[in-house]
Amino acid sequence: MTMKQATASILLAISGTAFSDDSHLPGSATFGVARYEDINVDSNVISSGLSKTFALKEGQGYETSAAISGTKKYILFKEPADLLQKQLKGKTKIEEDSASGTFTQGFGIGHTIGILGGTNKSPLSKSKFVGLRLGLWWLEETLQSVIEHRKTDLEQAVLDFVDTDGKRVITPEDLDGRNTSLTLTHFTTPSTILRSAYSFTSRSDRPAAWSASGEIRQFIEATDSAVHVAAAHYENIGEIKAKTTFGSVISNTLRAEWHQKLFEKSTGAIGYRYYLEKEDPRAFDAQDNQVGTDSVFASWRWRFDNVAWTAESSELSMFVNSFRANSGINGILVGSSISYTF
Amino acid sequence: MKSALAFIVLVFTLSGCVHPQVKFRKTRLLDPMMDPAKTDGLHTTLRNEPGVWNERGTGDVGGSLGGSCPTCGT
Numbered sequence: 107m108t109m110k111q112a113t114a115s116i117l118l119a120i121s122g123t124a125f126s127d128d129s130h131l132p133g134s135a136t137f138g139v140a141r142y143e144d145i146n147v148d149s150n151v152i153s154s155g156l157s158k159t160f161a162l163k164e165g166q167g168y169e170t171s172a173a174i175s176g177t178k179k180y181i182l183f184k185e186p187a188d189l190l191q192k193q194l195k196g197k198t199k200i201e202e203d204s205a206s207g208t209f210t211q212g213f214g215i216g217h218t219i220g221i222l223g224g225t226n227k228s229p230l231s232k233s234k235f236v237g238l239r240l241g242l243w244w245l246e247e248t249l250q251s252v253i254e255h256r257k258t259d260l261e262q263a264v265l266d267f268v269d270t271d272g273k274r275v276i277t278p279e280d281l282d283g284r285n286t287s288l289t290l291t292h293f294t295t296p297s298t299i300l301r302s303a304y305s306f307t308s309r310s311d312r313p314a315a316w317s318a319s320g321e322i323r324q325f326i327e328a329t330d331s332a333v334h335v336a337a338a339h340y341e342n343i344g345e346i347k348a349k350t351t352f353g354s355v356i357s358n359t360l361r362a363e364w365h366q367k368l369f370e371k372s373t374g375a376i377g378y379r380y381y382l383e384k385e386d387p388r389a390f391d392a393q394d395n396q397v398g399t400d401s402v403f404a405s406w407r408w409r410f411d412n413v414a415w416t417a418e419s420s421e422l423s424m425f426v427n428s429f430r431a432n433s434g435i436n437g438i439l440v441g442s443s444i445s446y447t448f
Numbered sequence: 449m450k451s452a453l454a455f456i457v458l459v460f461t462l463s464g465c466v467h468p469q470v471k472f473r474k475t476r477l478l479d480p481m482m483d484p485a486k487t488d489g490l491h492t493t494l495r496n497e498p499g500v501w502n503e504r505g506t507g508d509v510g511g512s513l514g515g516s517c518p519t520c521g522t
Contacts, residue, residue: 136489140490140494153490291484301484342505359505365481373480375481379495383503403495407480415479423490425490427495439491443489
């Protein structure tokens with residue numbers, strides 16, 4: 107089974123070459139592997155994807171593009187907590203499969219409409235989503251807006267336990283949720299990009315959640331570098347009923363990255379991310395839970411083709427990311443991916 | 449409250465519009481260090497997964513029932 111899945115992933119990535127044509131419209135096939143480890147969990151990931159743009163209708167801005175991707179994860183829970191043990195039904199090793207796809211049609215320069223869908227399956231849960239995405243350009247093609255709506259249906263392993271306040275908590279087997287997001291990207295100057303996003307999620311077992319985020323990307327001519335600075339705020343507060351395992355949550359994230367061109371064909375990046383989450387449990391006698399995580403990462407990308415920086419190129423990338431949480435959980439994520447552009 | 453924040457986000461972005469209009473083709477949109485489509489890949493997806501790092505407010509916003517990540521778009 108393992109070999110079969112891995113082979114299928116590789117074949118999916120390689121099959122992209124079969125779609126190569128003379129239209130010079132971009133297409134790419136990607137394949138990646140990664141591993142995450144901390145004191146609680148080991149996770150090995152295989153990921154592959156294929157995307158291609160076609161010209162089904164003549165005219166600039168009327169391109170059609172399609173993309174599919176699949177991910178397989180092998181997860182080992184080293185010492186699962188009581189609730190997780192119940193969900194796992196005695197297992198410690200599980201596999202998670204997910205797949206997603208998008209189909210996008212242009213209707214004028216910068217304007218696109220697309221449909222998307224996907225599934226995710228593991229012994230802990232099974233979900234599927236469908237969605238619609240609309241992308242529009244404004245202000246002489248300097249402001250891009252993307253509105254997306256998704257509907258997700260999920261089945262999960264049921265939990266039935268008595269909480270610290272003596273109340274019986276029973277999680278539902280079936281859940282559904284809807285998410286709407288708006289992302290704005292503004293090309294402020296030839297070397298500055300501003301991005302902001304707002305997202306609203308409603309779901310049947312918990313109060314609605316929302317988030318807002320902003321990011322600045324600045325190119326620095328003198329050093330041939332780019333700086334990215336981002337911040338995000340998330341809230342999932344309101345009445346927490348006895349059908350969910352955690353309480354209301356508020357979190358804030360800050361992130362800063364430095365991207366540097368190296369030699370003729372490669373770029374390196376280093377970054378830092380700080381995450382702070384406060385959870386107010388449903389049970390009145392339980393203590394508030396606060397999670398703070400420092401995360402440092404580095405990545406390196408090497409472009410195979412000797413083309414201009416602005417041109418598409420096949421490339422190899424590698425990354426390492428360390429996480430240090432105040433709970434004592436220190437994790438490390440390493441991985442590599444390769445993409446073939448045709 | 450939510451509407452007010454949505455308005456702030458909108459104003460924040462539109463505030464950049466006072467600059468002289470520049471066609472996006474002249475920007476560094478396609479530069480691999482600036483283009484979100486190129487900087488966001490497997491690493492971005494994995495580092496934003498809330499289930500692995502015990503963080504509930506990152507990644508796909510709202511856990512398994514959320515939508516795209518507001519930061520990385522995946």
